[in-house]
Amino acid sequence: xxxxxxxxxxxxxxxxxxxxxxxxxxxxxxxxxxxxxxxxxxxxxxxxxxxxxxxxxxxxxxxxxxxxxxxxxxxxxxxxxxxxxxxxxxxxxxxxxxxxxxxxxxxxxxxxxxxxxxxxxxxxxxxxxxxxxxxxxxxxxxxxxxxxxxxxxxxxxxxxxxxxxxxxxxxxxxxxxxxxxxxxxxxxxxxxxxxxxxxxxxxxxxxxxxxxxxxxxxxxxxxxxxxxxxxxxxxxxxxxxxxxxxxxxxxxxxxxxxxxxxxxxxxxxxxxxxxxxxxxxxxxxxxxxxxxxxxx
Amino acid sequence: xxxxxxxxxxxxxxxxxxxxxxxxxxxxxxxxxxxxxxxxxxxxxxxxxxxxxxxxxxxxxxxxxxxxxxxxxxxxxxxxxxxxxxxxxxxxxxxxxxxxxxxxxxxxxxxxxxxxxxxxxxxxxxxxxxxxxxxxxxxxxxxxxxxxxxxxxxxxxxxxxxxxxxxxxxxxxxxxxxxxxxxxxxxxxxxxxxxxxxxxxxxxxxxxxxxxxxxxxxxxxxxxxxxxxxxxxxxxxxxxxxxxxxxxxxxxxxxxxxxxxxxxxxxxxxxxxxxxxxxxxxxxxxxxxxxxxxxxxxxxxxxxxxxxxxxxxxxxxxxxxxxxxxxxxxxxxxxxxxxxxxxxxxxxxxxxxxxxxxxxxxxxxxxxxxxxxxxxxxxxxxxxxxx
Numbered sequence: 001x002x003x004x005x006x007x008x009x010x011x012x013x014x015x016x017x018x019x020x021x022x023x024x025x026x027x028x029x030x031x032x033x034x035x036x037x038x039x040x041x042x043x044x045x046x047x048x049x050x051x052x053x054x055x056x057x058x059x060x061x062x063x064x065x066x067x068x069x070x071x072x073x074x075x076x077x078x079x080x081x082x083x084x085x086x087x088x089x090x091x092x093x094x095x096x097x098x099x100x101x102x103x104x105x106x107x108x109x110x111x112x113x114x115x116x117x118x119x120x121x122x123x124x125x126x127x128x129x130x131x132x133x134x135x136x137x138x139x140x141x142x143x144x145x146x147x148x149x150x151x152x153x154x155x156x157x158x159x160x161x162x163x164x165x166x167x168x169x170x171x172x173x174x175x176x177x178x179x180x181x182x183x184x185x186x187x188x189x190x191x192x193x194x195x196x197x198x199x200x201x202x203x204x205x206x207x208x209x210x211x212x213x214x215x216x217x218x219x220x221x222x223x224x225x226x227x228x229x230x231x232x233x234x235x236x237x238x239x240x241x242x243x244x245x246x247x248x249x250x251x252x253x254x255x256x257x258x259x260x261x262x263x264x265x266x267x268x269x270x271x272x273x274x275x276x277x278x279x280x281x282x283x284x285x286x287x288x289x290x291x292x293x294x295x296x
Numbered sequence: 297x298x299x300x301x302x303x304x305x306x307x308x309x310x311x312x313x314x315x316x317x318x319x320x321x322x323x324x325x326x327x328x329x330x331x332x333x334x335x336x337x338x339x340x341x342x343x344x345x346x347x348x349x350x351x352x353x354x355x356x357x358x359x360x361x362x363x364x365x366x367x368x369x370x371x372x373x374x375x376x377x378x379x380x381x382x383x384x385x386x387x388x389x390x391x392x393x394x395x396x397x398x399x400x401x402x403x404x405x406x407x408x409x410x411x412x413x414x415x416x417x418x419x420x421x422x423x424x425x426x427x428x429x430x431x432x433x434x435x436x437x438x439x440x441x442x443x444x445x446x447x448x449x450x451x452x453x454x455x456x457x458x459x460x461x462x463x464x465x466x467x468x469x470x471x472x473x474x475x476x477x478x479x480x481x482x483x484x485x486x487x488x489x490x491x492x493x494x495x496x497x498x499x500x501x502x503x504x505x506x507x508x509x510x511x512x513x514x515x516x517x518x519x520x521x522x523x524x525x526x527x528x529x530x531x532x533x534x535x536x537x538x539x540x541x542x543x544x545x546x547x548x549x550x551x552x553x554x555x556x557x558x559x560x561x562x563x564x565x566x567x568x569x570x571x572x573x574x575x576x577x578x579x580x581x582x583x584x585x586x587x588x589x590x591x592x593x594x595x596x597x598x599x600x601x602x603x604x605x606x607x608x609x610x611x612x613x614x615x616x617x618x619x620x621x622x623x624x625x626x627x628x629x630x631x632x633x634x635x636x637x638x639x640x641x642x643x644x645x646x647x648x649x650x651x652x653x654x655x656x657x658x659x660x661x662x663x664x665x666x667x668x669x670x671x672x673x674x675x676x677x678x679x680x681x682x683x
Contacts, residue, residue: 001536043383050385052535079385080577169380171529172593196510196523198595199604199621216593216604221529223593246509246629250621267333283345290345 003054003103004143005122008069009061010111010131012042012078028061033068038076045136046079048170049143055081056103058095062087089114096121107143140170150194154217154224157188171221179228179237186215186226186240195219197240200250202258204232204286211235211258211285230260232285239265257284324640332635347618352378352452352587355615362620364445365408368401369598370620371450376531377594377607378452382587388533388575390454395533396570397441397449398596399563400467403474404433405599406556406563410481413553413648417494418679422484429477436470439463454580464571471564478564482557486550493682495549499634499646502547509633512626513601514559515650517543518551525597532596537569549649556651586613598623600651624652641681644674 086092105124111131119126162175252271259282360371407430414422441447506519544551589611601623
């Protein structure tokens with residue numbers, strides 16, 4: 001597994017709260033360092049990289065600050081990884097042989113143009129980011145790029161038919177649709193041979209008096225979810241079985257659990273609930289309370 | 297459509313080995329099956345609903361009991377999902393141990409299936425030998441985790457136990473033995489007449505159709521689709537220990553046997569590699585009690601195919617929703633698709649071919665609305681037919 005070098009300060013660590021102490025011994029005191037704030041989105045950004053890459057941390061801090069820095073990383077719940085220290089760019093460059101001994105680098109994240117030389121020495125992509133204003137999309141594009149492509153194809157296919165498109169997490173796109181656009185959206189994915197239908201989820205939103213139905217399509221790492229909101233009263237949604245025959249099981253489950261009429265679905269037999277189960281009781285609706293066990 | 301010659305396969309709910317018993321209905325015209333439908337639910341336990349009333353940790357114990365054969369898969373899929381929501385990553389050693397147990401589980405599951413499928417074909421000697429050999433991996437799992445079934449390896453944020461040198465030796469010796477036996481099984485399955493007669497060219501699912509239906513796991517890989525979540529979306533330690541996807545192109549029952557047996561070799565290789573290059577370090581990382589609000593999707597490659605979890609948190613101590621889609625549900629469609637056109641006698645093997653999560657002894661069969669057959673009789677019927 002390849003590695004990514006992550007320069008801490010300005011990318012994941014917001015150390016500005018102690019900037020005024022710079023030049024004094026207090027600047028690197030343990031309890032002062034531990035008060036640094038994690039940069040927004042940085043934790044998520046690194047956790048997205050963690051399944052694919054070994055993370056190697058780098059900081060421009062003296063050895064006396066090593067323990068505090070390591071403890072800060074752990075306390076802030078960043079993925080575990082070794083820490084290398086080099087105060088000046090030259091110091092950091094000198095670490096290259098030791099780094100290359102242990103790791104093969106795919107990329108390096110830094111905030112100073114001087115670190116570009118270190119990345120070049122490591123033979124990896126050099127991703128220089130703006131201190132305190134990190135755009136993690138750039139990191140994703142260059143370090144998780146391959147999987148990103150399939151996702152963008154899905155986004156292009158779904159955008160014309162969707163009310164709204166969001167990317168809630170890496171490799172994921174959510175397309176919010178109204179019920180009338182469901183079949184065209186499914187058809188567009190099907191015709192482009194984009195992925196397979198992996199699951200259909202129901203979400204009961206009592207407050208809004210709606211049930212949201214999610215259709216999850218998977219293509220390698222990418223997951224495209226079509227989301228349709230329908231009223232809880234006389235809940236109905238068109239079947240997608242005419243396009244995806246395998247949806248029948250998922251639609252049967254959705255129907256019996258949430259009380260949604262799936263219009264045109266080929267088989268309306270119960271799938272999981274017993275035959276004697278009352279017809280108008282839908283267990284996954286929030287207002288169905290599981291009865292307490294009866295004591296003798 | 298007349299239902300005069302309807303032939304029904306209802307499956308009894310009371311059987312110790314049944315995990316997801318199902319009721320299949322095959323419509324026949326003489327000897328040939330013309331249509332099939334399925335009804336499940338005999339052990340439906342309301343688990344998804346139950347998760348909404350238990351905290352994140354309690355749910356780990358609940359969900360790993362969804363299935364006895366692939367319990368680690370469920371626990372792992374759930375743990376990875378909750379960790380993603382909490383923006384936490386388990387340490388490298390824990391991820392490696394998770395992958396190790398997952399591969400050990402795959403081995404026990406495929407060997408179990410081999411025996412069951414052999415039994416369906418009337419090849420009881422193969423059934424007995426494969427299940428005897430499976431004891432090797434069950435002993436390994438018991439030595440490592442304390443249990444033969446429901447290993448309870450995961451905690452949210454890592455794993456519960458470590459692997460020491462003594463266990464490593466035991467595992468290696470077990471794998472060496474099983475590898476030798478697996479070579480033998482692969483040879484038997486591809487050369488023995490009893491088997492080949494019932495599997496070669498039977499239950500063929502062409503690639504186009506497999507893509508269309510959206511089959512997953514070994515079913516897909518036997519039809520030429522290189523689909524494996526460990527490779528497509530690596531999780532736990534699979535990026536560090538990459539998997540070679542096993543693909544066959546014939547798409548018939550024989551291909552499904554070959555894929556699962558070759559996957560065993562790949563699992564043995566992975567297990568050795570993980571043991572050799574096991575990362576050092578902690579076994580767990582701190583998890584918050586309340587999980588950040590959000591939605592996550594978690595996918596892992598169970599022995600039967602992709603297990604899919606959708607988890608929604610509203611920021612509290614209990615999940616808002618846990619949706620579980622087990623792999624077999626996707627593959628039942630392929631039975632419905634491949635059954636028509638085949639002989640009645642092929643039904644036991646076609647069903648076995650998807651590696652469904654249930655066993656066969658209690659099924660009853662009604663033929664022509666008159667005669668009654670137990671599953672055992674249907675199985676015999678198939679064996680006699682092919683003699």
